[in-house]
Structures are given as C-alpha cells and as structure tokens.
Amino acid sequence: MRDYRLGEPIADTRAPAGPIEDRWATRRFQAGLVNPTNRRKHRVIVVGTGLAGGSAGATLAEQGYQVVQFCFQDSPRRAHSVAAQGGINAAKNYRNDGDSVYRLFYDTVKGGDFRSRESNVYRLAELSGQIIDQAVAQGVPFAREYGGLLDTRSFGGVQVQRTFYARGQTGQQLLIGAYQALSRQIDAGNVELHPRTEMLDLVVIDGRARGIVARDLVTGEVTTHLADAVVLATGGYGNVFYLSTNAKGSNATAIWRAHKRGAHLANPCYTQIHPTCIPRSGEHQSKLTLMSESLRNDGRIWVPKRQGDTRPPGDIPEAERDYYLERMYPSFGNLVPRDIASRAAKNQCDAGYGVGPGGLGVYLDFADAIGRMGRAAVTEKYGNLFDMYERITAENPYEVPMRIYPAIHYTMGGLWVDYDLQSTIPGLFVIGEANFSDHGANRLGASALMQGLADGYFVLPTTVNDYLAGGGLTDVAPDHPVIARVEAEVAERLATLLAVRGDRTVDSFHRELGLLLWDHCGMARNETGLRKALGRIPSLRDEFWHRVLVPGTGEQLNQELEKANRVADFLEFAELMLLDAIVREESCGGHFREEHQTPDGEAQREDEHFSHVAAWEYTGDIPVLHKESLRFDYVHPAARSYT
Amino acid sequence: MRSRTFWASTVGKKAVMAVSGLVLVLFLLAHMLGNLKIFFGAADFDGYAAWLRTIGEPVLHNAWYLWIQRAVLLIAVIAHVTAAVQLSARDRRARPVRYAHGQRPKATFATSTMRWGGVILALFIVWHLLDLSVGVVNPDFAAGRPYHDVVVDFQVWWINLIYIAAVLALGLHVNHGFWSAAQTLGINRPSRDRTIKAVGTTLAIVLTVGFVAVPVGVMTGLVS
C-alpha cells in the first residue's frame, strides 16, 4: 500500500549565501522597498493577534500599510500567547556569563536535534536582543534587580542565564505590549480589527494569496476580505490531541485550509510534550494545565518501587521509592530535556508504577528542597505555582508531593516557509507557531516567544515589503469567480455540519480522536501503532460526518458549530500527521520511534536518510512529499547524550 | 458626550464633590463647637451668635463675613448636590438590568448609604434653615435670640427626632465621605489608608456627639 508519493526536492532560495553572520543584513539590503507614500495603497491581512500576529500587525501598520486583522477571541489581548509562563530567551549577555548570538544559535540548532535550518536559527538568535529592547520600550515590566536593571534566569537546562521573565506571566506581559502597540495603530486608523471572526478559507487568485473567507462568529455572516498579501499567525495545532496545554480555541483550521489551497505543510509529526503538567482528574477533563519547568530545578521525581502501590506517598519509605531520572541519568538527574523526562514518566506509568487516578502520574517531591532551603525559600521561588496546583487539585504540595504527567504542549511542525517566511503560495506568509521554521524536531524552553516576536516585529515587515515591491498585483474584482466558489464551499460545509443532526456531540469525536493520537502518535511511536491509528481515521471521519449533532443555526453565535468545523479539520490534519510520523523512520527530538533507539533507550537519529524537512503537498489524491535537505556548515550533528 | 472639561468627567465631578464635601465638614466642625457654647447659658450663646455677625469688622461691614460664609456654603452645597445627583443618575443608568440573585455587598453600611444619607442631609438643611435661620417652622422664633429658638425647638419630641436622625446621617456620611474624599483627591496611599480611615471615623464621631449633645442637653434639662 503506497499512501504517499515522492515529489521534487524543495529548497529555500531566499537565504543569501556567504557567512552566516551576514546573511540577514545582506537579505535586508537586497530586499525591495515600497515608497512610503505607496504603502497606504496596499492592504495586508493578518490572521491572528498573538505575539506573532500582534507584533506583525502593529509594525506593518506603523510602516504605513493598511492592515486588516482577525482573531476568534473577543479581544486581541486574549490570544493564547497570553498563557506562556516561563520566559523569553535573548543573547544579551547582560550577565557576562559567556553568552553570545552564536551560542544561542548553537544551542537552538542542537536543541532542535539538527532538524532546523541554520540560516533561520542564526537570524533568530541575532534578533533576540532587539526584542527585549522593543518590549521594554513598550513598558513590559520584566523582572528587575534592586539596581533597577533587568534580571535573567537560566531555563530549560542551558548553562547561561539568558531568559528574561515577568514572574510566571511572561507571555501575558509580552502580549499586552504587542496588543497595546496594535491598539495604538487601530486608534490611528491604520488597522481594521475583526475580533470574534474566524478564517475559514484562503482565497488564491492567479497563484497568489489575495484574501480570506471568514465567518463573523456573532452574526454568522460569511464574507471575503481581499488584500495584496495574507499573513497567517494562527498558532499551533496541539489541540488535535484534544487534551493539551493549549487554549480551547486553538486550532489547525487556518493552516489546514491554506494547505489544501496549495501551501506545503512541514514536519506535522514534530510535537512537543511537556513533562510537568497536572495529571487529568477524570473523564470530564477539558484541558491540561502546565506547571513551569523550573519546578524540576528543586523537585525530585519518583514512583513507588512496587507496581500498583496505592499507599499514600508519605507512607512509602525512602527505600521503596525509585527516583528513576536520578538513577538513569546520574549526571543530569531531574534536569534532563523535556522529551527525555516525558518519555521516562510514560514508561514508568506504562509499566504500572504510576500514581494517582488511573496510575497516570509520577511524584514531584519538594520534601528535600523544603528540608534544605526551608519552606520560606521554596514559597519565595515557587509560591504561585504551588497555589495554582493546590487550587486545581486541592492537595497541598508543601505536605504531599505533587503529581505530574506529560502533556502535549507545542507543535514544531507547521506550514513550510522559506527564509522570508513565505509559504509555497506567493503572498502567503506564515509566522509564529503556525510555521515550521526555527525549532527543528524539538523546541528549547523560552524560544517560542522569541520566535513569534522576531518574526512579527523584525522579519516579516522586511520581507512583506520585498514581496509588495515586486509588484504584479492587479486589483481583484469583488465578483471574481474564485471568490464566489470559495464562499460557496465554505457555506456548504457549514450547512452540511448543521444538517447532519446526528446523535453524537462534537466533543465526543474530538475526545476519541485525541485519545487515538495520544496512544499511537504521542510520546513514543511505532509503525504498528501509527498504522493502526491511520487506519482508524477515515472511519472516524466518516462517522463524524454522519453522526455529529450540531444544534442551532449558522446565523447566530453558535459555539458548537465553531467546534465542529475545527474538529472536522483536525480529522483531516491528523491523517497527514500520522503519515509523516510513519515516513520519518528515525527518532529525533519530540518524534520518538521505538524502532529507532540506542541500547540505553535514547533517540536514534538516522542522519544519512532523514536530515531533511518533510514538506507535504496536498493534491486531493494521495499526498506528495517534497524533501528540503538540511545542510549544517556551522553546527555539526552529534548524538545527544545525557547519561 | 466626549468633552475634555474637568466638570464633564466623572472623576472631575467626584473631585468637586470631595472638595465641597470637605468644606462642609470644616464648617460643621466649627458649627458644632459653636453650638456647644449653649451649655454656658443664654448670654454666652446669644453673644456668640451676635459676635458671628461682627467678624471682620471694621474692615467688613456688619454681618458681611456671615454673608460671605453663607455664599461659600451655598455654593459648596449646590456643587456637591449637583455632582451627587448627576453622578448617581449616571451610575443608575450604567446598570439597567439588576442581578436576579441579590448581591451581598462587601462594602460597609456607611458606604452603601451615601446617597440616601445625602438626601436626608439635603432635606434637613432646608428644614434647619427654615427653623433656626428664617424661623418659619420654629415653634416660637425670636430673631437674634438663637438660645431661645433652640431651646423651644427641642421641647418638641419630633423636632428632636429630626435633628438626631439628621446628625446620625451626617455621621455615617462623613465616616465614608472623608476617606472617600482622600481617595478621590488621590491623597490616599496604602501607607496612609488606615490613618485616613481613622481620622474620618473620629471626625464622624466628634461631629455626631457634638451635635447630638445639644438636643439631648435640652431634653435632659441641662439646658433650659
């Protein structure tokens, strides 16, 4: 059975040759410019108001473009970026601890397990410092020391202290900064904002992205918005797993529809699982909550040595506890990278050592830390996290150890983009978590905020300029046949969803899909499991279209319809994700194939066959795989070892 | 509706209320102290009342000071009441539909009775002027003999009631009002909060006790 076809190789043609330090400067200089007086004549659509979309919209508007911006929440300030806790990396080297642009670049390529594009990553590191400058100028209240200068901490097990933070609310503060900059442009009339409006399709005319079809979630009205360029900043697809740390509304609809209109989708199987999340407490669970990774700096992770041991943790003597991370990784102990810590926890629970409801949890114990530093110091450091944990679980982590379990957290895969962040559809740019660009097979902590803002504040404005300067954009007549066709397709799809009137709720399908993917395409994957899941998807999708029950009409606020429409896309997206996971017969970063591990159970890359980006093309028939082979001229691939 | 003037903004109106309110508080403090002279007998009290009319002489002509003071008070009350009425109307409009499930307010009684307390005070002031300044509602008004006027007043039980009720209303009003004014004028700080609350309460108690002393004094025959 051949479930995909191999297509022509694909390559990034935008990154200039020459020394990596000069590439971005060179590209900026080569990029065409649009005369400031002509910018007003150009409309640019930005879908999304998160860190990526918010910063892009504000900056493009400042440059003089007419920006038309969308989000499904009632306010741009609620984009999911708001939930980011830990911090944002920047190679400022304020600590004088040997950090540098090159080191951040190096760490990111290595952290990505050598599956990212060197020139993109270097640019990211290069821009990181300016992001902090920009945010501070906007009034973002980063943590400061008594001297009044900015404080930083080390994060995600790197040796330098390069992470800037605002207590446990870094994402919120950065987003509010971008939101305020955007608000200023809205007030100035440079941005036309459409909140509570969801993009349902992309309008491609003469091979170029020229607009979107969107539904007003309040009135239900479906309309087309035209522009000279379209920017997608619609975030990650982690919710394909139903239970994730993403917000309930996060979805794959925008990128999936763009994919179906011709944008290649890269590495969909690269998903990141975060080791320290609060375990699910029952069937009703609607989302998972993340507890900052920093907890692993002082907490000790263990499970009982006896399987199915139901004694309360306090009654389990030291001798009968297995501090498995410390045992398996003596040198790194509890601080091993996310993917390793997550997998280890899963293995313990699968082997029957798990604790808590359903045995899906391991202990994160602060008893020693409290003994060592004293309760006050622990409160000082982790107080807010302990409170959050207690509010959700009603257990006091000062007395009983926390229970944690890994959860889907971030998706490295996304729409394929070149160095200009332009997709395979001219005029369609993709930024933030929605693209695949900078994190390879695994993202380092505190790097997503950095990427979203680098894309939005600095990269996109330059490259959109270049695209628009290229010209060749004729006006699109509102009655253009393509527009009518796309609108009709969207309307029909919504009508069908409403017409089924079956006997199952949208959530029940979403749950089932999520469970299927979690079991077979989660922390550890193998061909049999993946094929099993892949085999189930078509029937599940078929069942969905025959049995889903969406009440109400399309001409009103109809939250079930919104969900149904997103789940319908997840059901298609999941198929490609599974396929990508099957085809990538190696283990790298977040993608762990059980067939490919070292004797001591570590991920085993297969560089000679898989040192490439898998860019998938939608054909309507079987998907076509285009490989972008990766070159490493600066950071040379080596095996990660943490034992 | 969008206008930049101080008076047009809710915060501006509020500041006017605060200042005018504080002016009234100051007057009442003096007024209360003056009233206490009644315990030293008719001569003292009437003398004091007469002296009030001579303040500022010879620079000011007879009773001019009093009229200036009255003007200031009148302006203060008008400003205060106008702001209060306009803001209250606006506040009501801001919540057209009430909650089905009644609120359990955390605010103190004094806070939630500011408006009614104010109305009571407004009515009282009118009554009070007719009673002791103009004299039309006074049982047996004799111009220039306030001692007599007050004493005859408080022979009547329901007049006592009116006064005592009004004074209690005043106490409550000032109790929240003083702190509230400090908040409105941005004088309050976390470090000063408790002090300001304490001063407000003390003021309220002093005013209440001081004012109530008079009717009580008459009733108990201390003053006759």
Add this chain to the structure above:
Amino acid sequence: MKLTLRIWRQAGPDTPGRMAEYQVDGIEPDMSFLEMLDVLNGRLILDGQEPVAFDHDCREGICGSCGVVINGRAHGPEHTTTCQLHMRAFHDGDVIDVEPWRAKAFPIIKDLVVDRSAFDRIVRSGGYVTAPTGSAPDANAVPVPKADADVAFDNATCIGCGACVAACPNGSATLFTSAKVTHLNLLPQGAPERERRVLDMIETMDAEDFGGCTNSGECVAACPQGIPLASIATLNREFLRANRSAKR
C-alpha cells in the same frame, strides 16, 4: 453531586432573556465550573436543546475570556476566575444562579456572553507607550527602581475580564482603567505621554457609559488579579495632576 442551576438564557442581543432552571448530576468536586457547564451542555445538545453559550479559552485564569456572576458574585465564591473555580466550592443539592456580567457598557450577545469591546476602546485611546518598532534604546539604558517595576507589574497583570465592572454597584470601569494607567504612568517609558494618557482614557471610559466610582470597593473584592484600591487613588491623582499640568 447533584445541582440545580438557574441560568440566564437569552437568544440574542435584542431578544428578551429569562432565568431557566436545569438539573445536573454526576458532578465531581474536581471539575472546574466550566467543565460542569460542559456536562450540562453535552446533555442539552443530546436532548436537542441549544447549549448555554459562555466565553472561555485558556481555562487557566490568564486570558480573561471567562466570567459569569455566580450566586450574585462575579467569578463566584472564590478569589479566582470562573475557569479556575472548582466544584468542590459547592455542595450536593446546591442551587446555583448563573448570570452574565450586567452593565450598559457590556451588552449581552447571547446567554452568558457579553461584549467587552469597550475595554479595548479604553486601551486604544491611550493605554500604550508610543514606541514604534526599531526605535528602542538598549533595554538596560533606563534603569527602573525595583519598587516602581513591581507596582507597575502588579497592575499590568489585569486580565481584562470585566469582573470589576460586573461587581461594581455603578457598573464602573475605574479599576480596570486605573490598573492600566498605574502600570504605564509609573514607568519612565510611559512618562512622556503621562498626562495625555490619563485624560484620554478617562474621557473614553466616560463615553462608554460606565458608571462613576463611589469608592465602594466591590471591584477589588471581585478582581481575580488582586488589583488594589490604591490604583484608583493613583488614577485620580494622575487625573488631577494632568489637569494642573501644562502638557495636557
């Protein structure tokens, strides 16, 4: 546990609404309040009825989407957001009244969903620092005393949920506005626009039909982020200062 819910149902902005009564059982103490509503909605859907519409997204207490008045209290009995309120705060057999934020400035869209765009317009009118991308000096060029930075941060944590307006007897947005003004006016970066910011934002706040502040303090009691009354004093101080200043 088994509960009786009385929930405000309103089909659309202009249609009349009413409190409708529902029974739900099988509610676990570990469920969040929104998960309890999910359970109710799942049942309503299968019964062929329309589910209760309510805003939510992060379900972590940070995005500010959620928010309903529970038994007369914005975000319910505990000092947190509706999504972080758990059913263990209630008892078997309880009767729970669920209503939308009620304020003229927050018109109802459907059921428990209200339009809070007035908040965005307040921010738009001045709740920002004019710092076009690319113009920023080095982040450490301007030191900020830790004390100021901390106060600014405390106020910057406002999630824009609107509970302050819902709880205020006057439907006033003063606490929300004061949080933003305090955040930006205390920082050196916000100083150049200090006067304009407070005057413009208060002007917009008034134009949006919010009530005035009578210092009732209900907002503070309802605020999940603990924005303090001191911020309102700061707002008033900044307003008077701006009126005195020549830079208005």
